[in-house]
Amino acid sequence: MDLHLQSLRKQFGATVALHDVDLDVRSGELVALLGPSGSGKTTLLRAIAGLLPVDSGRILFGARDATGVSLRDRRVGFVFQHYALFRHLDVFENIAFGLRSRPRRERPAPAEISRRVNELLARVQLADLGSRLPDQLSGGQRQRVALARAMAIDPTLLLLDEPFGALDAKVRVELRRWLRQIHDDTGYTTLFVTHDQEEAMELADRVVVLNRGRIEQVGTPDEIYRRPVSSFVFDFIGRGAQIAGHARDGRFTPQGSDVMLPIPERVRIDGPALLSVRPHDLQIVGPDAGGLRGRIRQLRTLAGRTTLDVEMAGPGVTLEVDLASDQIGDLQPQGEWIHLAPTHASWFPAGRS
């Protein structure tokens, strides 16, 4: 089922949690709602689920207006951050809950319920644990029960609130791949909330970046990473440095420096600006190539990757530079002056975050 949000607005007292949010999600898509805490991502997810009424705007499930539809009748599969499994019911009954809660006319026969639950148990690889209580499961297992329980009602949408937030790093990565697999097999339109950009980038078809109750950017992980539309998105997604300066006539001059870096044609910018560049998009160039001048502060090697910390001459910003091993050559670990040229960069007007 496709999902359309039209100018959704939600206010808590004087705080605006959602500023007229518009979003279209295609049927079968896996979408990440990504943002720092307080960005409104969980509010947005809860509003879509019907856990939270909105002040204005519309929520459409396909062509059906779901804005005024209650949580119960919206029939979304919601996976809570701390799973919210029914603690006194075993795994089997947790998953069967939605089917058993249907009005009598629509309720499947007990044998059918049992068949469906066993099928789901097998799908989430918990076939042997049907009679366990939630207390007796690991975090990853609870998470899978919560997902199976949500899928049991054949939901219009699957919504997950920080699905991996409460798990340790290794389980998190395994479950991420597994969730992608489940999604590809079942085809439910799925939205999940996360504050972890790596998780969003790896798992999602499209990423929605939120900041202070507004959508900053919507795009594929690659678009978001390579072509951020704001300095906030650049800063939030991945590593990188931003250098303040001035743009004029297709040239960028960092503060306190007389270097002039060319700005590509497609970027139209004039006045105070930020040059934003990722560590792997910087190249060491010769002194006459007109690059940024800086001094090596430190040379770090971590997990096979070598990173230079270079302190810029003018603005005093420290740039991180990722190097291939053959580029290290005879660089002095400390104090040497080098020149750097960006191979790929973004420019944003300064004074706007």
Add this chain to the structure above:
Amino acid sequence: MLTESHADSALSEPAWLRWTLIGIVVVAMLGLIALPLALVAVEALAQGWVAYFSAISDRDTVAAIKLTLLVAAITVPLNAVFGIAAAWSITKYEFPGKRLLLALIDLPFAISPVVAGLVFVLLFGAQGWFGDWLAERDLQIIFATPGIVLATVFITFPFVARELIPLMQAQGRDEEEAAVSLGANGWTLFWRVTLPNIKWALLYGVLLCNARAMGEFGAVSVVSGHIRGLTNTLPLHVEILHNEFSFAAAFAVASLLTLLALVTLLIKIWLEARHGDALAVRAGRH
């Protein structure tokens, strides 16, 4: 691991201090609690088993037992329902005056039971606010069973609510929200999610509520009128017998209340040992 203190912990005091403190507590417990308890048993049986049984099978005593059971049978279910409703409203909804309501629930604990009784006399007594209205319709509340029930309901109101509120606060709304998102209606929600989660705490509250309902003296004393065989509950009956110098009979009836206390205590200990983590007192541990 709980933060239990060990004898060899860094906070341990010198041995003499430790043993002095323990000694004081033990002596106080023996003198103030165990000894009187034993005395009740001894005095009750001072004139032998025959006298004991005749005292507790006396017509007025049986009437008092019946009235006490009736009052508890009305009060406890009422307050269980009130308690659940109050705890539900306070923990699941946001509304103005919530803090005030929370404070009001505690009022019966804070106020002297005599005052509580007097309030009801002032409201429903012959000279009270509703006195004329009630007299016209030939309804009697004060010096009758309804008054006793009202006073007892008032006094025992906090027990269930007080036990449930912290537990339901600790459990949060997630499970209920999950249930509704899965299509549960209010009925299913209550019987399959909420009640199973609070049942042991509810039982705990009901137990304490019952003990107090059967044992309440002050408030009931004011509204009852002490009519033998009619408006006398067990605690009031003990007092009457005592005032009449029928000590053995007084202690015989008192032994019934003491027995109730012991049974309550045993169930309480069992609940705490067996289902401690489902009770509010320990819910914060998770």
